[in-house]
Amino acid sequence: MNLAWADIRHHVLRFFLTTIGVGALFTATIGMIGLYRGVVYETLLIINDVGADIWVAQGHRAGPFAELSEVSGTLDRRLEGVPGVSQVRRFIQFNQQYEINGRRLRMAVTGLDFPKDKGNWIPLIAGRHFYAGHYEAIADQSLGFTVGDQIRLGHDDYTIIGVAAGQVDMAGDGILYVTIPDAQTLNTFAPSEAILLNRMNKTAPGRSGYSAGRVGAVMVALRPGADQEQVRNYIRNWGDVEVLTRDDQEDIMLNGRLWRLRIQILAFVGMTLLVTTVVVSLSIYTMTVEKTHQIALLKLLGARDSIIVAMILQQALLIGVKSFASALLQSYVIFPHFPRTVLLLPSDLAVEGAMAIVLCAAASWFGIRKALSVRAQEVLS
Amino acid sequence: MSAAPLISVSQASKVYRIGDAQVRALDEASVEIRAGELVGILGPSGSGKTTFLMIAGLLDTPTSGRVLFNGRVISKPETNLNQLRDFRRKHLGFVFQKANLIPFLNATQNVQIALQINGARRRYAAQRSRLLLEQFGIGNRAKNLPSQLSGGEQQRVAIARALANQPELILADEPTANLDSARGRQVMETFRRLADQERIAICVVTHDLRCVDLFDRCITMSDGRPTVQ
Ligand SMILES: Nc1ncnc2c1ncn2[C@@H]1O[C@H](COP(=O)(O)OP(=O)(O)OP(=O)(O)O)[C@@H](O)[C@H]1O
Numbered sequence: 311m312n313l314a315w316a317d318i319r320h321h322v323l324r325f326f327l328t329t330i331g332v333g334a335l336f337t338a339t340i341g342m343i344g345l346y347r348g349v350v351y352e353t354l355l356i357i358n359d360v361g362a363d364i365w366v367a368q369g370h371r372a373g374p375f376a377e378l379s380e381v382s383g384t385l386d387r388r389l390e391g392v393p394g395v396s397q398v399r400r401f402i403q404f405n406q407q408y409e410i411n412g413r414r415l416r417m418a419v420t421g422l423d424f425p426k427d428k429g430n431w432i433p434l435i436a437g438r439h440f441y442a443g444h445y446e447a448i449a450d451q452s453l454g455f456t457v458g459d460q461i462r463l464g465h466d467d468y469t470i471i472g473v474a475a476g477q478v479d480m481a482g483d484g485i486l487y488v489t490i491p492d493a494q495t496l497n498t499f500a501p502s503e504a505i506l507l508n509r510m511n512k513t514a515p516g517r518s519g520y521s522a523g524r525v526g527a528v529m530v531a532l533r534p535g536a537d538q539e540q541v542r543n544y545i546r547n548w549g550d551v552e553v554l555t556r557d558d559q560e561d562i563m564l565n566g567r568l569w570r571l572r573i574q575i576l577a578f579v580g581m582t583l584l585v586t587t588v589v590v591s592l593s594i595y596t597m598t599v600e601k602t603h604q605i606a607l608l609k610l611l612g613a614r615d616s617i618i619v620a621m622i623l624q625q626a627l628l629i630g631v632k633s634f635a636s637a638l639l640q641s642y643v644i645f646p647h648f649p650r651t652v653l654l655l656p657s658d659l660a661v662e663g664a665m666a667i668v669l670c671a672a673a674s675w676f677g678i679r680k681a682l683s684v685r686a687q688e689v690l691s
Numbered sequence: 692m693s694a695a696p697l698i699s700v701s702q703a704s705k706v707y708r709i710g711d712a713q714v715r716a717l718d719e720a721s722v723e724i725r726a727g728e729l730v731g732i733l734g735p736s737g738s739g740k741t742t743f744l745m746i747a748g749l750l751d752t753p754t755s756g757r758v759l760f761n762g763r764v765i766s767k768p769e770t771n772l773n774q775l776r777d778f779r780r781k782h783l784g785f786v787f788q789k790a791n792l793i794p795f796l797n798a799t800q801n802v803q804i805a806l807q808i809n810g811a812r813r814r815y816a817a818q819r820s821r822l823l824l825e826q827f828g829i830g831n832r833a834k835n836l837p838s839q840l841s842g843g844e845q846q847r848v849a850i851a852r853a854l855a856n857q858p859e860l861i862l863a864d865e866p867t868a869n870l871d872s873a874r875g876r877q878v879m880e881t882f883r884r885l886a887d888q889e890r891i892a893i894c895v896v897t898h899d900l901r902c903v904d905l906f907d908r909c910i911t912m913s914d915g916r917p918t919v920q
């Protein structure tokens with residue numbers, strides 16, 4: 311017979327409600343951390359998957375993701391001659407809003423350097439990669455298209471040839487992959503609304519502002535054994551372009567663009583955990599105060615402090631474990647329906663679970679202090 | 692009956708301070724009880740009966756004086772109350788007016804808890820608890836929660852709990868006050884039997900003069916002083 315468990319079983323409903331409530335707070339924590347992980351994942355998605363060792367962007371710009379960048383559409387040919395370079399692909403990406411079948415859709419239009427890049431690195435869940443240089447598109451599943459759909463973008467009809475999983479940019483817009491020439495055409499076509507907006511707001515820079523024939527950046531893959539620093543210095547010495555390695559890009563994104571978000575999320579997580587601690591503390595304290603008479607009786611019977619502390623600590627840990635279990639359940643049920651990716655990494659969940667346990671143990675402190683101050687004589691009162 | 696006393700409360704006083712006022716609840720009381728003795732404590736309300744029981748039962752330390760068990764000083768004014776718990780667990784049993792059962796444990800578990808606190812193995816504790824309940828005629832109530840038991844049944848569970856660790860001394864404060872006279876008499880007869888057969892020393896505070904015939908002797912308290920009759 312276990313005292314902690316017997317008491318909880320006697321107050322099942324209250325225990326259940328407590329775990330649901332505390333579980334919801336843990337769910338919020340898991341969600342906030344998962345949201346951050348999702349944003350990081352989506353931010354680094356293309357940087358990690360596209361297979362570029364070096365990005366060549368507009369001079370003095372941390373492009374093409376963190377800052378607007380625009381380079382000549384023929385920069386790739388210059389780069390092909392650089393010693394140590396094995397492959398060169400142009401890159402273009404901009405966010406645009408379209409009205410398709412009466413639906414307003416924001417998309418991150420991304421150009422692939424067909425035929426060098428047929429999109430083989432894109433994880434498809436349906437359809438195929440690129441066969442033709444024009445009017446084919448691979449869409450992220452979040453855009454809601456199916457293979458074979460015809461969609462009108464600008465003046466042309468595009469066929470959805472593939473549907474990809476998890477392809478979104480850092481703003482959460484689903485990516486639509488097309489070929490570079492198509493992307494350039496789409497980029498120069500501005501819906502009347504956009505023209506109007508541009509006129510009203512001449513100074514505002516926008517992603518969708520590439521000049522004709524230009525691209526955002528050029529991606530360089532190195533030959534095996536080539537010295538990245540050497541290649542980088544070689545290109546940088548031209549003076550008109552910025553050269554960023556994959557690590558540079560990651561660093562710029564995480565420590566430049568995302569650090570505020572990270573600090574903010576950390577602050578929210580801290581606040582939520584504080585609230586959780588207070589809630590659990592209060593709950594344990596109340597449970598202990600209600601048991602004052604029983605605790606006095608245990609002392610009258612001669613129970614050691616360790617037995618009483620164990621009872622309260624076990625209840626706190628039970629609340630922790632059950633709440634976290636309920637939080638896991640809530641997370642896996644709710645978060646897939648969120649508009650932004652909430653990435654639940656096992657390592658994060660392990661840390662969060664450990665934190666839940668430690669937090670509940672710490673929260674039992676007030677209750678334990680109260681219990682230890684109870685005197686056996688109180689049985690008589 | 693001239694054996695050495697099991698417990699001697701020696702010259703014990705208890706003074707409560709409320710602001711500037713002092714209440715001398717126990718006034719240099721000396722009482723000795725031997726193994727196998729059933730002693731009644733009588734006296735008007737406020738005469739210090741419960742206070743005496745708390746001092747003798749190591750639930751409180753005296754303001755002056757000492758409490759000895761088998762000739763050894765166990766409690767004196769400077770003793771730390773928490774240190775008396777181990778002694779209480781091993782040697783004393785309590786019964787009160789209210790049964791004070793733990794509401795979320797069933798009858799067996801309420802007895803079992805006293806054994807488990809004392810380090811008994813779970814299986815032995817469960818067996819002994821059931822046996823005790825059967826001895827008190829409530830074996831069929833073993834799985835009931837206190838709220839499902841009558842006052843008399845609850846009190847019998849409380850007595851079983853007090854006996855669980857085979858105490859040498861049982862202290863009872865008006866154990867029959869909530870029971871009808873027949874049931875009250877049964878409880879006192881149980882005490883008589885325990886004193887005779889198990890050689891347990893038992894000290895019962897009571898207002899019920901109908902049971903006085905069962906006691907070996909009675910001590911009457913007045914103004915914190917005991918007088919033997
Ligand atoms: N904790 C306390 N603080 C102050 N005074 C107390 C305290 N406990 C008891 N007293 C006082 O000590 C005196 C003796 O009290 P005690 O409870 O021992 O009496 P009693 O003989 O058990 O009475 P009753 O028959 O009503 O139970 C009373 O005057 C009471 O008011």
Ligand SMILES: [Mg+2]
Binds near residue numbers: 740741742864
């Ligand atoms: Mg009293």
